[in-house]
Amino acid sequence: MAADAPHLNTPSDALIRQFESVVGAANCLTDPFEQAPHLKEWRDRYTGATKAVLKPKSVDEVSRIMQLANDHRVGVVAQGGNTGLVGGQIPRPEGADVVLSLERLSKCRALDPDNQTLTVEAGCKLATAQAFANEAGLLFPLSMASEGSATIGGNIATNAGGLNVLAYGTARALTLGLEVVLADGTIWNGLGSLKKDNTGYALKELFAGSEGTLGIITAATLKLYPKPAGQATAMVALNTLQDVAHLFRAASMRLGPELTAFEFMCQHAVDFTTEHMPQTPPVFEQSLPWTVLIEVSNLTSDDQALQSLSEVLMVSDTERRLVATAIATSSNQRQAFWKVREGISEAQKFEGGSIKHDVSVAPAAIPDFIAAANQVVEDLCPGARPCPFGHFGDGNVHYNISQPSGADTGEFLDQWQTVQDAVHDVVAKFDGSISAEHGIGVMKRETLARHKDPAALTIMRRIKSSLDPNGILNPGKLL
Amino acid sequence: MAADAPHLNTPSDALIRQFESVVGAANCLTDPFEQAPHLKEWRDRYTGATKAVLKPKSVDEVSRIMQLANDHRVGVVAQGGNTGLVGGQIPRPEGADVVLSLERLSKCRALDPDNQTLTVEAGCKLATAQAFANEAGLLFPLSMASEGSATIGGNIATNAGGLNVLAYGTARALTLGLEVVLADGTIWNGLGSLKKDNTGYALKELFAGSEGTLGIITAATLKLYPKPAGQATAMVALNTLQDVAHLFRAASMRLGPELTAFEFMCQHAVDFTTEHMPQTPPVFEQSLPWTVLIEVSNLTSDDQALQSLSEVLMVSDTERRLVATAIATSSNQRQAFWKVREGISEAQKFEGGSIKHDVSVAPAAIPDFIAAANQVVEDLCPGARPCPFGHFGDGNVHYNISQPSGADTGEFLDQWQTVQDAVHDVVAKFDGSISAEHGIGVMKRETLARHKDPAALTIMRRIKSSLDPNGILNPGKLL
Numbered sequence: 015m016a017a018d019a020p021h022l023n024t025p026s027d028a029l030i031r032q033f034e035s036v037v038g039a040a041n042c043l044t045d046p047f048e049q050a051p052h053l054k055e056w057r058d059r060y061t062g063a064t065k066a067v068l069k070p071k072s073v074d075e076v077s078r079i080m081q082l083a084n085d086h087r088v089g090v091v092a093q094g095g096n097t098g099l100v101g102g103q104i105p106r107p108e109g110a111d112v113v114l115s116l117e118r119l120s121k122c123r124a125l126d127p128d129n130q131t132l133t134v135e136a137g138c139k140l141a142t143a144q145a146f147a148n149e150a151g152l153l154f155p156l157s158m159a160s161e162g163s164a165t166i167g168g169n170i171a172t173n174a175g176g177l178n179v180l181a182y183g184t185a186r187a188l189t190l191g192l193e194v195v196l197a198d199g200t201i202w203n204g205l206g207s208l209k210k211d212n213t214g215y216a217l218k219e220l221f222a223g224s225e226g227t228l229g230i231i232t233a234a235t236l237k238l239y240p241k242p243a244g245q246a247t248a249m250v251a252l253n254t255l256q257d258v259a260h261l262f263r264a265a266s267m268r269l270g271p272e273l274t275a276f277e278f279m280c281q282h283a284v285d286f287t288t289e290h291m292p293q294t295p296p297v298f299e300q301s302l303p304w305t306v307l308i309e310v311s312n313l314t315s316d317d318q319a320l321q322s323l324s325e326v327l328m329v330s331d332t333e334r335r336l337v338a339t340a341i342a343t344s345s346n347q348r349q350a351f352w353k354v355r356e357g358i359s360e361a362q363k364f365e366g367g368s369i370k371h372d373v374s375v376a377p378a379a380i381p382d383f384i385a386a387a388n389q390v391v392e393d394l395c396p397g398a399r400p401c402p403f404g405h406f407g408d409g410n411v412h413y414n415i416s417q418p419s420g421a422d423t424g425e426f427l428d429q430w431q432t433v434q435d436a437v438h439d440v441v442a443k444f445d446g447s448i449s450a451e452h453g454i455g456v457m458k459r460e461t462l463a464r465h466k467d468p469a470a471l472t473i474m475r476r477i478k479s480s481l482d483p484n485g486i487l488n489p490g491k492l493l
Numbered sequence: 494m495a496a497d498a499p500h501l502n503t504p505s506d507a508l509i510r511q512f513e514s515v516v517g518a519a520n521c522l523t524d525p526f527e528q529a530p531h532l533k534e535w536r537d538r539y540t541g542a543t544k545a546v547l548k549p550k551s552v553d554e555v556s557r558i559m560q561l562a563n564d565h566r567v568g569v570v571a572q573g574g575n576t577g578l579v580g581g582q583i584p585r586p587e588g589a590d591v592v593l594s595l596e597r598l599s600k601c602r603a604l605d606p607d608n609q610t611l612t613v614e615a616g617c618k619l620a621t622a623q624a625f626a627n628e629a630g631l632l633f634p635l636s637m638a639s640e641g642s643a644t645i646g647g648n649i650a651t652n653a654g655g656l657n658v659l660a661y662g663t664a665r666a667l668t669l670g671l672e673v674v675l676a677d678g679t680i681w682n683g684l685g686s687l688k689k690d691n692t693g694y695a696l697k698e699l700f701a702g703s704e705g706t707l708g709i710i711t712a713a714t715l716k717l718y719p720k721p722a723g724q725a726t727a728m729v730a731l732n733t734l735q736d737v738a739h740l741f742r743a744a745s746m747r748l749g750p751e752l753t754a755f756e757f758m759c760q761h762a763v764d765f766t767t768e769h770m771p772q773t774p775p776v777f778e779q780s781l782p783w784t785v786l787i788e789v790s791n792l793t794s795d796d797q798a799l800q801s802l803s804e805v806l807m808v809s810d811t812e813r814r815l816v817a818t819a820i821a822t823s824s825n826q827r828q829a830f831w832k833v834r835e836g837i838s839e840a841q842k843f844e845g846g847s848i849k850h851d852v853s854v855a856p857a858a859i860p861d862f863i864a865a866a867n868q869v870v871e872d873l874c875p876g877a878r879p880c881p882f883g884h885f886g887d888g889n890v891h892y893n894i895s896q897p898s899g900a901d902t903g904e905f906l907d908q909w910q911t912v913q914d915a916v917h918d919v920v921a922k923f924d925g926s927i928s929a930e931h932g933i934g935v936m937k938r939e940t941l942a943r944h945k946d947p948a949a950l951t952i953m954r955r956i957k958s959s960l961d962p963n964g965i966l967n968p969g970k971l972l
Binding site: 126128129130131172173175179184186187196200201202203204206207208209210211212213214215216217219220222223224228239240259263266267268269270271313374375376377378379405407408409410445446447448449450451452453454458462465466467469470471472473474476477479480481492493 | 605607608609610651652654658663665666675679680681682683685686687688689690691692693694695696698699701702703707718719738742745746747748749750791792853854855856857858884886887888889924925926927928929930931932933937941944945946948949950951952953955956958959960971972
């Protein structure tokens with residue numbers, strides 16, 4: 015495999031000094047204490063080592079770093095806010111790679127309200143980009159729990175998803191243009207505010223989601239949108255996943271792009287959250303097998319949004335599928351609803367070990383997929399508590415499994431690989447994806463090789479070799 | 494350049510017989526009369542030659558054709574409905590390429606209303622795909638004048654645009670999955686209904702828009718949408734392009750995705766159409782410098798659409814920028830409005846020669862771009878009549894120029910290259926695109942080499958070489 019390129023070198027001290035001369039001593043971190051925040055993933059699953067963390071301030075500095083690294087065949091790991099969940103931003107533990115942190119390359123280059131675009135450098139934090147848009151009376155819709163730390167460069171390099179994909183798409187779809195430094199230091203200026211451009215291959219789409227293996231994203235032009243003027247949010251309790259699917263279909267057919275969230279949670283997820291997390295009182299007197307958080311946004315008014323939402327709930331309830339509904343009557347209540355959804359991962363920790371999956375299937379296949387996965391899990395780990403939740407409308411299931419109540423956490427987690435392989439086999443039966451939004455990184459690299467269409471792997475390896483013939487870009491990741 | 498690969502061979506008679514054994518004698522056209530419809534572009538600008546037009550019936554046959562062609566280093570030109578405007582679907586005139594017509598590979602493989610997807614083979618006509626969606630109560634929004642002949646494979650291979658891009662995006666954005674046969678005959682099955690999938694590079698995006706130079710698209714999974722329940726359409730006359738830009742901004746901020754069309758036309762365009770075309774009576778008593786066709790679609794009702802449209806027009810008129818407005822009160826009138834817009838190209842023929850451009854800039858830059866281009870044209874061809882129109886919201890200007898009244902058509906058209914180069918230079922000054930939606934093909938290949946960022950060209954050539962090392966896929970096109 016191209017990414018296994020065995021001929022990479024550990025940088026010599028002389029080369030480190032050359033890197034230092036590019037970025038300045040203060041921005042070439044060789045001290046282990048200073049390096050530490052860049053070498054450990056926040057969930058503590060991956061820890062790397064490096065001779066230097068480099069913090070360039072300009073695209074030109076990135077280019078010179080890449081030239082040096084390419085000439086000397088040294089691996090380079092791009093890093094944004096270090097919030098990735100699959101280890102893609104962490105250097106290999108042997109210490110042969112240098113880390114290229116984009117955090118100082120964080121300027122806003124242009125805000126263009128007339129064309130509804132924002133051009134920022136890669137190290138700009140997602141929350142900062144959102145704030146720039148907001149100040150101009152516009153919306154940059156990409157949103158996720160890590161937005162205060164995650165960077166635009168990292169978001170695009172991993173094609174991040176999050177909470178607003180249903181109406182606005184993932185990071186790739188929100189990217190109008192890119193500036194990228196290639197493996198050999200060549201700078202490609204593909205920035206710009208064009209809505210249509212048929213002058214060749216889809217390069218920005220290709221670099222987006224390539225996890226730092228094809229080039230270093232240094233800046234991006236982002237699509238902005240009118241800010242919603244009205245919103246309405248409801249929680250709905252239902253007995254079966256088929257009823258959830260029915261409600262989703264009715265909502266998407268009637269609301270189209272105004273349906274901005276359709277999140278689903280199993281009973282465990284809701285119970286764990288209301289029990290363990292602060293500020294999440296139960297929404298319904300008793301929890302039911304499934305709870306949906308549904309949100310409508312429009313450009314007119316809250317009243318109009320409320321009316322649309324109420325109509326959908328009414329129409330969907332003719333067969334009494336909706337056991338209970340609660341419509342938020344204040345922004346506090348709306349936030350409380352979202353806290354239930356957003357608290358799930360954290361709440362699960364109070365229930366012991368959890369084996370996690372970020373998978374997708376076609377939305378309508380979710381009920382059958384979850385039934386099949388639950389059966390597989392029960393066969394492997396009797397008593398384990400599947401805790402599926404996620405972005406129903408995207409077909410994206412966070413299929414987490416909490417350990418059996420009172421069981422030994424270590425013993426349960428020892429089954430991680432076995433369980434994950436079995437769940438991914440179920441995903442494959444449903445023509446699903448083993449990584450809906452978190453990417454491949456190190457974590458799913460072997461799983462990818464097992465599940466991805468061999469022709470697709472061949473195409474990806476050829477592209478990788480053609481753009482990074484020495485294999486220096488994020489070695490050991492993705493491919 | 495990879496695509497100039499000098500080592501391609503003209504197929505021997507023995508090889509033609511091998512191709513014939515794959516597709517059957519009836520589907521290996523060697524007779525010039527039978528070949529003719531495949532060798533001439535409908536605007537008569539490009540004529541090619543070939544020893545055989547091959548019409549495979551299955552993906553397996555396509556694969557075997559590609560294996561043979563690759564083994565013998567013979568160029569292969571994929572062809573759908575032969576409606577392309579830049580010569581990309583026509584074999585080179587020397588006769589060395591074979592034509593691979595996808596027209597018999599046209600089955601509907603799956604219609605999935607629950608997931609709002611449609612999977613069809615490449616040769617399925619766009620109008621047929623629209624009809625499949627319609628029968629399921631859904632919308633496939635891609636739409637253009639050639640939809641009765643154009644095929645889904647061709648639409649995706651050229652990333653076609655058309656009339657509904659503003660709200661729904663181009664063909665690439667409407668593609669959820671692809672099946673592609675590579676240069677060496679390998680079949681990549683990338684079909685599927687996943688809304689999110691972060692397992693590697695954006696391959697479907699890459700093949701979409703690659704104009705048959707990276708692989709042969711044999712099938713696609715398409716995104717469907719709820720059908721609009723309500724529509725409202727208006728024509729608006731304005732004095733300046735700045736006023737058009739102002740109206741567009743107000744409409745897009747208030748209507749968001751409900752703004753499904755915002756087309757603009759200069760005075761010549763409207764005058765030519767109302768004068769020369771049938772069923773296009775003048776909408777306004779006297780034509781003004783600019784006319785806009787604006788359309789609102791929603792999932793509720795015509796009344797609601799009318800109300801939204803009226804509000805936008807009212808709010809935008811506080812400074813009397815809208816000189817005259819006409820809202821369609823019947824579907825006949827709506828169609829009459831669209832006939833004015835759609836009749837422009839045809840109507841221009843009555844005014845003599847026309848030099849055409851399909852370019853894009855950021856939407857807000859359209860007024861300055863057109864002013865600058867008009868100046869350049871007047872300097873080169875005094876009296877020539879610029880006739881810009883197009884998809885304002887996409888930034889896509891069909892910058893056509895009619896000859897001076899009464900001038901010699903031949904002499905005017907002799908200036909085609911000079912004028913086009915000058916206009917493209919203006920496009921470049923505005924960071925625009927020399928091909929917004931028609932692609933590169935043969936027509937703009939040299940222009941591309943002159944205007945595209947050199948790093949982008951290098952990346953494209955490397956990708957091309959890595960996926961088609963022998964350069965057999967659509968030689969002489971795009972790159």
